[in-house]
Amino acid sequence: MSDSHVFSNGRYTARVAAHGAELCSLCDETGRDLIWNGGAWPRHSPVLFPIVGRLRDNHALIDGLDYTLTQHGFARDRVFRWVERSESGCILVLEDDPTSRALFPFAFRLALHYRLDEDGLHLHYTLGNPDSLSVLHASLGAHPAFIWPLVPGRPKAGHVVEFEAPEPGNLALLEEGLIVDGDRPSPVEGRILALEDSLFEQDALIFMHPASRSLRFHAQGGEALVFSWHGFEQLGIWMKPGSDFICFEPWMGYASPASFDGPFEEKPGLLHLAPGECWEAGWSVRLAT
Numbered sequence: 001m002s003d004s005h006v007f008s009n010g011r012y013t014a015r016v017a018a019h020g021a022e023l024c025s026l027c028d029e030t031g032r033d034l035i036w037n038g039g040a041w042p043r044h045s046p047v048l049f050p051i052v053g054r055l056r057d058n059h060a061l062i063d064g065l066d067y068t069l070t071q072h073g074f075a076r077d078r079v080f081r082w083v084e085r086s087e088s089g090c091i092l093v094l095e096d097d098p099t100s101r102a103l104f105p106f107a108f109r110l111a112l113h114y115r116l117d118e119d120g121l122h123l124h125y126t127l128g129n130p131d132s133l134s135v136l137h138a139s140l141g142a143h144p145a146f147i148w149p150l151v152p153g154r155p156k157a158g159h160v161v162e163f164e165a166p167e168p169g170n171l172a173l174l175e176e177g178l179i180v181d182g183d184r185p186s187p188v189e190g191r192i193l194a195l196e197d198s199l200f201e202q203d204a205l206i207f208m209h210p211a212s213r214s215l216r217f218h219a220q221g222g223e224a225l226v227f228s229w230h231g232f233e234q235l236g237i238w239m240k241p242g243s244d245f246i247c248f249e250p251w252m253g254y255a256s257p258a259s260f261d262g263p264f265e266e267k268p269g270l271l272h273l274a275p276g277e278c279w280e281a282g283w284s285v286r287l288a289t
């Protein structure tokens with residue numbers, strides 16, 4: 001069985017890998033790939049689970065035992081199981097096993113459903129707790145990286161993110177990957193974020209409670225990439241200075257506060273799924289004039 005699946009509807013063609021259930025390519029009808037294809041940052045669209053961001057010292061105290069969970073968790077480096085592959089999409093699943101339980105001692109079932117239609121690409125996440133007794137404590141996030149500049153040959157300068165609603169609130173402040181006390185003034189003016197590499201010299205822009213549920217990424221007078229999300233509470237925007245991509249990252253959860261040193265289940269920003277409970281979220285992307 002192939003380790004990746006290609007599906008198309010004529011307007012878009014996507015490729016998803018079993019490794020990490022990662023979206024590796026999304027091309028328009030001209031063959032232009034909208035997804036970053038490696039280099040300064042070797043990933044494309046990793047799945048962030050069972051944590052988003054970093055834990056203090058990569059350390060989780062669970063039921064009195066110490067576990068090591070590195071940044072963004074392990075799902076992005078695991079092979080998901082194909083459940084369905086069709087001309088218009090695919091479904092992949094990752095479930096707990098002895099390998100995952102050595103890092104994270106909880107039962108889980110994480111399903112990703114990719115689907116193409118005339119409105120673009122849609123990705124739906126379902127996280128379930130199959131355990132009959134224990135609560136599942138976890139976070140889940142998306143990390144798709146899109147090419148910047150959006151149109152080949154255009155300069156990066158002049159590209160903006162236009163939010164659905166004004167975003168005047170301060171942003172979370174990061175130091176060495178952890179949330180620290182204080183706020184970062186928002187660089188958004190009304191609904192417009194003018195993009196430049198220097199915005200990301202202090203790491204990601206983290207909107208803890210964004211008013212928007214969609215944004216447009218474009219250069220003046222050019223085609224726009226429209227990105228929308230549902231079910232997630234936070235939004236990160238990140239790029240590696242000097243590179244040619246930008247990530248729009250809806251999250252349910254975030255990095256640990258630098259001052260937090262309690263048991264994992266008390267970490268801020270977690271989902272707490274009762275036995276048999278499921279949580280769902282998703283995002284979509286399309287091109288628009």
